Amino acid sequence: MHTRRRYHHGDLRAALLTRAEETLREKGPTALSLRELARDLGVSHAAPSRHFKDKQALLDALALTGFDRLDERMSASLKEAGESFAERMKAAARAYVDFATANAELLDLMYSIKHDPKASEELIAASQRWTRQTLNLIAEGQRRGEVREGPLERVGIGVFSTLHGYATLAASDSLPPDVRAEGLDELVAYILRGCAPEKPRQTA
């Protein structure tokens, strides 16, 4: 009972997710098939159904890990950032854009699921948690007097749209190549202007 080996090498569920992400990254979403996944891992084609009731369930779970990692990266990036709203905004933007470019296909998956009327509850919750994390940043800035006043949704929607749009465009290679690297500083400056207090106060 001690060295109890299952048929498979321990945790098929985790192995499926890992391998699925690899092939998603390497061959794109249309090339991802349950049967090939099973073949790659040396199990029968019916084995995955023990852990995911169907293909969509696996995709949902994969998207969920994406949101989890995005949250982590964001938190880590913010932990190392300074106190000012400008610095925290920049840290958040960098974290998002880095994640988006490094996981373009996964990001697509994370957001493409919403159209599904019967989308996973868990997944919607994860997406909203991520939105919240960004809006909290704005609230912080408001408390520091570095962001204009007003209901969080009204003030935050522009900022969130900008971040999401830039990350998405960067991920899908839809940005002019020269803008990518230095573009982030310009983007953050633009965001700051957009949500600056109505009557800017002096820094000291």
Next chain:
Amino acid sequence: MHTRRRYHHGDLRAALLTRAEETLREKGPTALSLRELARDLGVSHAAPSRHFKDKQALLDALALTGFDRLDERMSASLKEAGESFAERMKAAARAYVDFATANAELLDLMYSIKHDPKASEELIAASQRWTRQTLNLIAEGQRRGEVREGPLERVGIGVFSTLHGYATLAASDSLPPDVRAEGLDELVAYILRGCAPEKPRQTA
């Protein structure tokens, strides 16, 4: 020769695209199959291959019609708008968001193709044409002195990201429901602040 009827009812290619968009809208992208399309139109399952070399080619063509219609809507909306940058920006934003919410799945398709290394040249061109159209708006604003100076890419990237992000989020129902309708005005105001001239001059 005059009332020459083909096997099919005239233009299978166009019929395939029309029907494909319908099922994309109604049943989502994964439910779209060439064989079902052919069945719906009363032709054999091999008939589509005369007009599209494979499924991807049909999807590319469909995405292309999306960009064409987006361009049209945008142009029409701008034609009815006033002269000021603020009004033109608002018209553009409304056109984009309207299109995005009315054609959510199609918009997804239009942008999800980029990851493909061998993506259709035509499609990339259409996407860039659309980006250009938005950037032209910024250039116009610069000429009128209502947008800050600087290279178009630097100034325009934020605006374009904001528009694209908002439209995408709206399309995927990722926006808090209360923001959608009146949110557009707030969004445009945010954009205008972000690209206002460094030293705002008086209106008269």
Next chain:
DNA sequence: ACCTGAACACCGTTCAAGT
């Protein structure tokens, strides 16, 4: 509990053949 093997209904793609 976890997996197998066979079965079913569906795909996309190709190709000789028909009109």
Next chain:
DNA sequence: ACCTGAACACCGTTCAAGT
């Protein structure tokens, strides 16, 4: 030119049966 019908290799899903 445009389409058919059969064939091929692949899917996702289900389910009795094995260990």
